[in-house]
Amino acid sequence: MSKAGQSTDDFMECQNEAINYYGNKPGDKVEDREKKQQPTQRAGKARDLYFSAKSSTSMEFPYWYTRCWDELDGEIPIIRRAESLKAGFEHLTPVIYPGELLAMGKASYLRSSYPMPWLSEAFFMASEDKLYKEALESGKLTADTFTTVGKGGGNVTKSVGKVISIAGKFGLRVEEMPVMLEVAKRWKNRSVDDVGHKYEQMVPGYKEKEAIMRSVICMFDSGYTLPQGREVVNYYYPLQYGIDGIIRMCEEGIAEVAGYPEMDRLYFYKGVVTMLQGVKSWILNYAEEARFLASLEKEEKQKAEYTEMAERLEHISANPPRDFHDALQMLWIFHVAVLNEDAISGLSPGRVGQVLYPFWKRDVDRGLIDRAKTIELLECMRIKFTEIDCFASMGVVGGVLSGNTFNNLCVGGLNKDGTSAANELEMLILETGISCETPQPTLSVLYDEKAPEEFLLKGIECTKAGAGYPAWVNNQVAMEFILNNYGHEGMMMEEARAWAIGGCLESSPGSWMPLNLDGMIHWIPGGSAPATSVGVHFISLPKILETVIFDGVDMRTGERIFPSHGYKLETYEEVWQGFRDYFSRAVHVLALTNNVQHDAWRKISPSLVNSMLKPDCLEKGRDLGQMGARYNTTFNIESCGNTTLVNSLASLKKNIYDEKNYSLEAYRKAILDNFGYHTAQETGSYSLVDQKPAEHFSEYRKIHRQSLDAPKFGNDDPYVDAIFKEWEDWFCEMAHNYRSLYDQPMYACQISVSTHGPMGAVTLATPDGRLSGTTFSDGSVSAYPGTDKHGPYALFSSATCWNHSQSQNSQLNMKIHPSVVRGREGSRKFLELIRAYMRKGGFHVQFNIVDSRMLKQAQADPDKFRSLLVRVAGFTQYWVELGKQIQDEVIARTEYEEL
Amino acid sequence: MSKAGQSTDDFMECQNEAINYYGNKPGDKVEDREKKQQPTQRAGKARDLYFSAKSSTSMEFPYWYTRCWDELDGEIPIIRRAESLKAGFEHLTPVIYPGELLAMGKASYLRSSYPMPWLSEAFFMASEDKLYKEALESGKLTADTFTTVGKGGGNVTKSVGKVISIAGKFGLRVEEMPVMLEVAKRWKNRSVDDVGHKYEQMVPGYKEKEAIMRSVICMFDSGYTLPQGREVVNYYYPLQYGIDGIIRMCEEGIAEVAGYPEMDRLYFYKGVVTMLQGVKSWILNYAEEARFLASLEKEEKQKAEYTEMAERLEHISANPPRDFHDALQMLWIFHVAVLNEDAISGLSPGRVGQVLYPFWKRDVDRGLIDRAKTIELLECMRIKFTEIDCFASMGVVGGVLSGNTFNNLCVGGLNKDGTSAANELEMLILETGISCETPQPTLSVLYDEKAPEEFLLKGIECTKAGAGYPAWVNNQVAMEFILNNYGHEGMMMEEARAWAIGGCLESSPGSWMPLNLDGMIHWIPGGSAPATSVGVHFISLPKILETVIFDGVDMRTGERIFPSHGYKLETYEEVWQGFRDYFSRAVHVLALTNNVQHDAWRKISPSLVNSMLKPDCLEKGRDLGQMGARYNTTFNIESCGNTTLVNSLASLKKNIYDEKNYSLEAYRKAILDNFGYHTAQETGSYSLVDQKPAEHFSEYRKIHRQSLDAPKFGNDDPYVDAIFKEWEDWFCEMAHNYRSLYDQPMYACQISVSTHGPMGAVTLATPDGRLSGTTFSDGSVSAYPGTDKHGPYALFSSATCWNHSQSQNSQLNMKIHPSVVRGREGSRKFLELIRAYMRKGGFHVQFNIVDSRMLKQAQADPDKFRSLLVRVAGFTQYWVELGKQIQDEVIARTEYEEL
């Protein structure tokens, strides 16, 4: 058992060390969350139906899109695109589910999605054989297994019966599999992916980019994966003008621009008209279905509901909404319409409570709606948003998004005139976030000192309910970022107030739109830029440091990634310089290649629905890919593993250069030998506490211990916090040196989403003592699990050692034991905690109010926890639909048992 | 015989009146031109072969272009275009004819051309049945008829044997007819014509445009007919860098721009590389054929010539030229390469004698070339340019161009430093214009006071030879126009000197390019803008006046063209205002619709060859459709029938408003009744002297007489000249109010080319006494035939009553009897005549030195006059290849028998 003189005791001690350092040790008693409310009967039934429904993908839309596309070779590209979208929309078979008050969805299942091979078809081509094989074999499995809700939740984790599993998530009827492959084939050499790939190869240094991607220094390409999203929708035009009103605007535009310079405006306007004709047909097909259901219905109340739905849809297929219910239905239709035009994550409805407030207040004043009805509608809205699925490229859906779609709804913030924007409807939105827990729309409080206490306490109540939302976001810090970033495009203070979170945590600019109701102007906020998080996606900072230490080589694979940096690394400054060199090299080539991809995207697959919605596309006659939006400084550079990087730098500085405890060579060896531990891959677990020493662990015991003992971020320790600040100041500044496709400076974005799992998986041990294959620190200013030993306020001090308004965001995830915030006093204490962080200039903090032991139970027995929600890194997701790496990491996070 | 009291005498008298007023009455003795020289034996044989060759069209290029295009749906458009061009070039079968010193041509016949259905396929689609029927019937005709040279010269006027006649001009082998139709079909809805047509319909007032075209107020659309041409080629880059050098420049460009904003530069560079690869293959295929011919050849000298040709082609397929012969071959290759990328007329080689001078002078200095060899090469060049055929849309080739291709070569003008640019090589160019008379390249002397007398007299000698060239063009007036027109784009005086004529008579801007030979810089001129004559083509001024008189209705067809102008026409000012209103309306809608068509052109069929050649496309990384050229103010508005308009206005003013001889109603009646004459259509002749009075002619005799007696332009009569000047000042100014696709102001262009024939054909009698269906006045400042009764100097005074530099051009055609300029004294007198006009500010004058009786003979007996050349309106053409309308008009022109 023991080898090379190691005793079992040593082994156990070492194991305990790991546990102590690596995250959370559960206490004794499993404690549930405090607040439990139930949704209305209608929403409850709908949610039950949702729980029973599997992610289902279908070919209707892509078939018609492709069929039309093929017929229109030679057409002006944006018109070809518009006609294809129209063909897709008008052929979608309508499906209306029992009890729905809000109709319509992406396609013809409850949790519907479909592939968009015009973005990328490579996956299907590569999987052709596999899919045929599975189609053959799936039928042999017993069909009854499909009803089992379990690991994977609504995901179709394997092929069974007449259903093929795609990427372990989406179910496709076997009848549609051959046509899916045929349609995919037609996009070969024509998809955004293929065309972009052809030309990105012309960027000097392209081979280095390939190596960067293979080594997972960068997680994924930007241009064809999720070209839209991470932005805030703007619902103003349909709410104000209705579809026919917008068509009229476009027809006037056509008459104004036809034959004049900047002729592309002509095609844009014509394209919008064409697309809207498709959307109209789609709505009217649903209206027809509602009338059909009414004709079948015996039960009077239900019959009336179907009839009312049909009338509503018929009305808003042409006209602006008449009331709150109309407005909510209209908002939902256009939200889905945007989602149907592209692979999108993070399409945020934004400050919906403020957008809809004028409609709602007027209904209240007219006695047309009461609190109960409002709650019911808002709960229905939650279900609808939760039904959204995103069929993006595979690695993206799993590895980055964890299946989440990030439809962030913000409450709070300020009005155009600088007064608090929090309103009664937003209180009800928070209320239904509690009564009807679902992942979507996730909620964010735009925290401003001007917000009423009552409103903030409602937010606390909701956070305490444990679904992971609302996140708390600093309104003033974000406004400062927005003003800085968009000032050169004309952003002023007043308009900065219209900002909101787009997607997970991306600060996105907004505009105030003059909603005219009965002659009275209400200034409503709405998104005013395209996707604010495209460009250079997720760069693994610890992996870059690894290549610095090994002079450009990925030691996991032995492949050279960068040319030798030429430093002997004899000083800490050389390490830091080497890091900056490699990081800059990576950003340089990734920025260029992603620009090429985005150019392919805007040419092949330009946005029509979202462009139509965003000011000032209709005014300018330009789509989002032609800078039609009011603000266009929207390309960012995303980091992953900030804290792991900084802790590693601190350890190197301390142990090698300051105290000279070890040589760099010793560290190289320790890293290659994983400090004498088995790798996470070997142990089969990514849990930080589950790592196992190998037999020769004692050889590295001291260096590992001293690495773990080196100063760690999150403890208000100036030694490491100074390193953190130096990194942030440099990163946020250097990002501006890179230019987007639209010739705008890029900016830093610091959220990990789920990438710290897979990126950690391919990264060797790090000098901070983290072991090979385990996840990185989450978020961007979260402490590494278990290393923040001085309580939340010390963590806050560390996290705010730099100015967060330099960056699009920062991300702090905290796990709090339910007992700590229990009761009214707990709530006040909780609010004070958040206030303290905000006042220090923290940008964002979010919480899991959960007992880690419950998560452990849920991991062991997923069937019983189908509805358990947790917060990951900017999003809430069903526990059972998370990958194991991320589950392990959430369990391991430091759990605060006092504040 | 007589009716309504008209006697036969009256009839005869009236007939004589018409003859007196309408043009030229031939004298007694047919007199030939003075100078007759013979070409070298080589060129003579080549010209004989040319005379025997019929216009032949083939499908090789369009087949491969289309095949490649179809394979590349989804590719970036300009790359798709480049690949298709490449496929076309590399599959052209090489044909080398006996005795050629300069190889290569458009396609695989001597007089080769091919359809470009990507521009417009509608003609083929519409003619499908007819073509099949002719294919069936052609075989029944005896095959020997095809050898008959006659009416039509090299035109294939009817289907015979295995040859189908297309549009009475082009012969196509029956074997290629089905594939021509199949290929054409594939362009339906994808051609520039179809796509442009789809979107031009969105211009408000489009229906008015349709009516304008149906009434032939405008002759033809701009965007898909001849999208390029009327411009000066720039041969600098291949001469300086060679093909491989340009490829290297593009590859450097790619590395510089890939991934950066303005990404379209990437595709442009890549497209140029691709296109050049096709051009290289095309050249090397010819080299291979030359080697093949050498291998077959027994005769040593000829064998050596083939081998030398092969070596030359192999060399310049990669490298810059080594000597004058190389340079001339290179120039020719790129000239043809441009012609092969688009439907083009008027692609002018420009100041070739100055471009090639450094190469030639170096060869002379090195003793590598002598006068005889130079003459031989320049004559070969003339044959090559004459072989060019243009397969454009049918109405264009016949009705506008008379089959001409307008490859204008300019001599004279100024150097970069303001000294005279006339050189010895240009003397030889003029010399070979005499010794080897061919329509192409037509010659223009850029007349400047600084030009040496010897040079000008060589020009006179050439003009006297009677081939109609050189035209005489005012260098200073043109420079003034160029400076005015391009000043806002940075044109300075020095660069204005680099201008030349593009096409028939279109002043086009140039640039000075630094040709480095053996370390010495020679500043050579070259074209520096895209097509300078696109936009609003040929507006029939007399037809517009007709609609003014009839309040918006085309009385020939009864169709309303414009809404009522609302004037009672009680004053002359109202007539003039009504004219300006309708003219402006027409220009407005035509400018817009043509802009739409050009947008389709630049999207579907962007220029690669010509773009590569034009500065600063390679520097900017943009093609001509993206304003890659240094100058882009190139859209014009073209008039037709200026003098007919002005004479008509003068007659109305005099007879109705000043002297009140007649009411407007009386004129309306006279016009509708054609002053009591049969129409030209009825008489079957468009000759002005052949019109026949109808039986009721006496009813209109007086009004017709007074119309004919009204003041006529060309006699230095202030009454009518003031009207002319008012029209010109207004037209040249109003043109600037319209904007091109590229957001640049438009300008006036005043050349009739051949449009005064067909436009006259659909215009009723005009108030000046011109009869229905007869041609208008030619050029723009020519007198109406027979009406200039006070000699050439009076004509010059009238013609220069306005400032010609306000307009891109003016055009004065004169016919001079050979006897008048005979001998050295005649030459001096002739030069003085031209000088007088230039000094008055006349922009252009050109001459037919011909006895009209010879033209009459030639009309009757075309076989004997296969080689007879005449000047029409800015171009020289074989008499036998002209349409009858134009032949009649040239015969009728006033023939000066003294100066």
Place this chain on the structure above:
Amino acid sequence: MNTCNDCKFYLPVDVFKGICKLSKNDILPEDNFCEKAERIAKCKFCSKYTAEKEFLGKCMSTTLAYPDMIAAKCADFEWISLN
């Protein structure tokens, strides 16, 4: 024999199961037609569809199509004659 997913009263919940619009019962797409079932317009019921291989065919001889696509909104749909 037609199955529930060929029926105009079939409301799909996901790829595995659906609801009968008439009975409101949970049903499977593979269940056989009941007596009230009516065919929904699908390519395989269209006279312009020709089958080529399993789950693939042509629409109007030229265009890719597949038998189980619902064609209720297809302008060219035409019921095959019953036989």
Place this chain on the structure above:
Amino acid sequence: MNTCNDCKFYLPVDVFKGICKLSKNDILPEDNFCEKAERIAKCKFCSKYTAEKEFLGKCMSTTLAYPDMIAAKCADFEWISLN
């Protein structure tokens, strides 16, 4: 029977006539092969060409082609076996 325009020594002047590269005589495309004539690569002599109707066929089963196109520069040309 092949005619002169199927010959590698045929130089077309126009659609009606040509010159023999060997004899330098004027010839007609319809003249029959002489004893020195050799076929030039044309689609109709290519194994990848299939005729469909008069003057039209397919290249490699899928692509429009026509029998009399000279294929000397076609990368895919392959002589039909003589028979």
